[in-house]
Amino acid sequence: MQSENSQNELFEEVELTPASTVKRFINYLIDVILFYILMLVIGLSIALFIPSLIETMANINAFADRILTLVLFALYMSVTEAIFKGKSLGKLITGTRAVNLDGSEISLSTAFGRGFSRAVPLCVFSAFGNPCNPWQDRWTDTVVIDG
Template identity: 45%
Template sequence: MEQLIETSIFTDEVNLHHASSGQRFANYLIDVVTFYAFIFCFFFALASVAPEFTNSILVYVDNGLVSLLMYGLYMGTIEVIFQGRSLGKLVTGTKAVTEDGVSVDARKAFLRGLIRAVPFNGFSGLGYHCNPWHDRWTKTHVVDIKKSALPL
């Protein structure tokens, strides 16, 4: 008989209900599209101001590892600015929080972002319960805000 993995964490003051795999996948798709739209706009603006500088930078951006690192820094920055939320999380009603339900601080947000640059991080979230490395290693959770009771 299969044992189901608990998708909620309960304490006296906090009830964290983890976001579903579908919500997490939607977050990822929305965030990746937003990231590439941002990069396109950024380099379009940069090319209009300094075209010779843009051509030399694009050689490095074309590298997959550099793109992953840029995505990680982008996600860390967005989660700091919006207190654990990205555009994907805003759309799906989810949020990144610590184990006690508090919004991620700048340190955890940037760590989460940089861990996203680790090769195969995306595959670490596959399975019945979506718990990728950037959550496990930073001891954070992505929760469904409507179903969770978070501290004020």
């Protein structure tokens, strides 16, 4: 049987240092810029190899274009956080990462939940405040921390 002391150690809360609102905003800016660079490279590649597809895409209406962009950004964020274990490219640069509330590494499904939470319109504005607690954190029981 475990002693009371070792049981308390098991249930001791993990101290996490949440990333500041400024760092989170920098993460967002870096990720958005890199996303649009990636989309530009993909678009130029399509234009070179499948020009007829560019003509078809040019005729898409503005609303469908916005929805497609939101879904692609959600996929981009989901995949990068899944591959880099809670870090997007912006988070890699600023030294932050997303973790579960207990400090453990996020799962693949959590990364996709975080990514697609960002597709909700106006989600970016949910990050402003002190402390910074945007929807993608609240809805997936995660936090972005320094380190």
